[in-house]
Amino acid sequence: METALDIQIASDLLDPPAAQSLEDSLERCLGALALVIPQASRPKLSQQICLRLCTEAESRELNHTYRGKGKPTNVLSFGLLPEDASALAMAEQDLPLGDLALCWPVAVQEAQIQGKDVTHHVSHLFLHGVLHLLGFDHEDADEAETMEQIEIQALASLGIADPYIEQNAHD
Numbered sequence: 001m002e003t004a005l006d007i008q009i010a011s012d013l014l015d016p017p018a019a020q021s022l023e024d025s026l027e028r029c030l031g032a033l034a035l036v037i038p039q040a041s042r043p044k045l046s047q048q049i050c051l052r053l054c055t056e057a058e059s060r061e062l063n064h065t066y067r068g069k070g071k072p073t074n075v076l077s078f079g080l081l082p083e084d085a086s087a088l089a090m091a092e093q094d095l096p097l098g099d100l101a102l103c104w105p106v107a108v109q110e111a112q113i114q115g116k117d118v119t120h121h122v123s124h125l126f127l128h129g130v131l132h133l134l135g136f137d138h139e140d141a142d143e144a145e146t147m148e149q150i151e152i153q154a155l156a157s158l159g160i161a162d163p164y165i166e167q168n169a170h171d
Contacts, residue, residue, distance in 0.1 A: 004048040005030065010055050013104045022122065026051070029123050032154040033130060041134045047097035049130065059103035074110060075125045076101040077132035098133040102126065116163070120155075124163040127151050 007023050014022065034045050054062070059072035066076065079098040102125055111121035131147055138144035152162050 006048060006050045008050065008052045010053060010058060010104075013053050013055070022119070025119055025123055026126050028158060029127050029154065030130070032157045033127055033150070035157065036150055036153040037131075037134065044097055044134055045130075047095060049097050049133065050099045051126065051129075052099065052101045053104045054101050056103060056105050059101060059106065062101050072103045072106050074103055074106045075129045077129045079133050079135075097130075100126065100129040100133070102129070116161075120160045121163070123158065123160060124151060124155060127154055 005023065005027060007019065007026070009019055030045060030049075034042055037045075052058075056072040059076070060070065062076055063069045063071065063073045066078075067073075077098060077100055080096050102122065107122050107125055108118055110116075111118045114121070128147075128151060131150060136143070136147045136150070138147050148164055152164065155161070155163065
């Protein structure tokens with residue numbers, strides 16, 4: 001399964017080697033995700049995903065415009081198709097899955113506060129966003145549990161700890 005992952009990086013957030021390393025990590029995340037999501041969702045992962053690593057100002061503006069919230073947030077998902085679009089129709093039309101806006105400074109700060117490796121935290125945020133693009137949500141407890149279990153399994157296959165277990169930053 002080949003996913004077209006397009007990464008855009010705002011205002012020198014990462015140098016080229018770090019950006020390439022991140023892209024490689026996120027490609028591995030997509031491969032891991034493909035192994036644990038329901039069969040019906042797998043074809044959608046072959047569609048293009050655009051990930052924008054943005055600044056706090058850009059994230060704040062997007063969050064305000066699309067969610068009515070006046071602060072930056074770690075990741076925003078923008079699906080480009082109706083939720084009922086079939087995977088087969090998407091593949092036949094070569095339509096993109098959607099866009100993600102990941103606020104790099106917020107993600108780095110969260111990782112530091114939580115005592116997590118930045119790449120591991122960003123991988124989790126990326127997978128979380130992709131799951132939203134695939135139609136998963138966490139509006140109720142059952143949906144949240146399903147989404148979390150998929151994230152935990154995909155991350156575990158990459159050697160990344162369960163992101164929902166509290167970690168002590170002072171350990």
